[in-house]
Amino acid sequence: MDHFQINAVAYVINGRPEVSDDFWGEVPSIIRLRDDLPESTLAGLDEFSHLQVVFKFHLASPEDVHLGARSPRNDPRWEPSGTFAHRNHRRPAQIGISHPRLLKVEGRDLHVVDLDAVDGTPVLDIAPWFAEFGPRGEVRQPGWPTEMLANYWARSS
Amino acid sequence: MDHFQINAVAYVINGRPEVSDDFWGEVPSIIRLRDDLPESTLAGLDEFSHLQVVFKFHLASPEDVHLGARSPRNDPRWEPSGTFAHRNHRRPAQIGISHPRLLKVEGRDLHVVDLDAVDGTPVLDIAPWFAEFGPRGEVRQPGWPTEMLANYWARSS
Numbered sequence: 001m002d003h004f005q006i007n008a009v010a011y012v013i014n015g016r017p018e019v020s021d022d023f024w025g026e027v028p029s030i031i032r033l034r035d036d037l038p039e040s041t042l043a044g045l046d047e048f049s050h051l052q053v054v055f056k057f058h059l060a061s062p063e064d065v066h067l068g069a070r071s072p073r074n075d076p077r078w079e080p081s082g083t084f085a086h087r088n089h090r091r092p093a094q095i096g097i098s099h100p101r102l103l104k105v106e107g108r109d110l111h112v113v114d115l116d117a118v119d120g121t122p123v124l125d126i127a128p129w130f131a132e133f134g135p136r137g138e139v140r141q142p143g144w145p146t147e148m149l150a151n152y153w154a155r156s157s
Numbered sequence: 158m159d160h161f162q163i164n165a166v167a168y169v170i171n172g173r174p175e176v177s178d179d180f181w182g183e184v185p186s187i188i189r190l191r192d193d194l195p196e197s198t199l200a201g202l203d204e205f206s207h208l209q210v211v212f213k214f215h216l217a218s219p220e221d222v223h224l225g226a227r228s229p230r231n232d233p234r235w236e237p238s239g240t241f242a243h244r245n246h247r248r249p250a251q252i253g254i255s256h257p258r259l260l261k262v263e264g265r266d267l268h269v270v271d272l273d274a275v276d277g278t279p280v281l282d283i284a285p286w287f288a289e290f291g292p293r294g295e296v297r298q299p300g301w302p303t304e305m306l307a308n309y310w311a312r313s314s
Contacts, residue, residue: 002279004213006250008159009241037249043226044238049297052254054211056161069200081201084166084283087290092194093163093282097209097254099292114293122159125250126241131296132306133244135256135286136271140206149289 008122009034010110012055017119019059021073023156029100029115031123033108046105050129053098053115056122057089066090078144099129114153165279166191167267169212174276176216178230180313181273186257188272188280190265203262207286210255210272213279214246223247235301256286271310 014029031053033042045051069080083091100112110126117123171186188210190199202208226237240248257269267283274280 002165003162005160009249040226041240044242047299050292067198069197083198085201087284092166127244129292130302135207142204145287
């Protein structure tokens with residue numbers, strides 16, 4: 001089995017410390033590039049509306065990994081499905097991928113919304129969203145993600 | 158600086174050994190789950206049309222990382238842009254993200270097309286594509302990715 005070391009390149013700043021399943025709408029965040037990485041690594045990123053951000057679920061412990069099938073959010077409304085049919089922190093890599101909207105770039109700070117990661121989250125990679133590299137052809141999915149995510153992008157009251 | 162160890166969970170099988178910028182159209186691949194991971198981790202994945210796959214650019218060497226701005230594909234037609242405005246192997250994490258179409262699941266084998274990774278590529282994570290978690294709102298990008306990728310999804314002759 002191969003294993004790889006991956007370093008954080010940036011950190012999330014948003015003043016939202018608590019892990020939460022829902023209400024990520026309109027949460028503003030800053031992705032702050034590490035001091036020792038040159039600002040020129042961000043050149044031209046501001047021409048893209050969206051990013052693809054890989055981050056570490058750093059508040060999860062290794063014991064949270066679950067290898068098998070379980071109901072999403074442990075809710076019996078939904079049939080059990082597998083670790084790799086979910087997108088939560090219980091996967092072996094304990095990484096998440098988010099597609100925030102980039103509002104502006106200021107020095108080493110990327111100002112974004114729709115980044116569903118808590119304050120202090122280590123960011124492992126930042127890339128622009130290329131339309132050419134999204135899913136190709138018709139997209140199909142079962143009903144449970146849409147039901148489960150009914151309040152995901154709602155605003156916190 | 159935080160660093161994290163991430164293990165391969167699967168490997169790509171497609172008989173395409175050479176690294177190549179273009180002609181990924183219709184290339185079939187198998188993503189084969191590690192023997193020691195239970196098949197139940199894939200339960201329900203077949204209800205999704207597309208995956209989000211994180212893989213390691215394992216043929217790249219650490220010296221290939223470039224921190225700064227350069228013209229995409231070193232082509233002077235395009236203005237220099239930064240490491241994090243690109244999606245190639247020259248990024249610190251040396252990972253790629255692809256969104257292949259899932260054709261079928263057979264035991265530990267995920268049969269896909271549109272996975273732009275060479276034979277033997279270690280896969281660090283597999284997740285379904287949720288429409289809810291894609292870019293939200295209008296997507297905008299500069300002209301160079303579309304120009305650069307004119308033959309990316311063309312068929313190899």
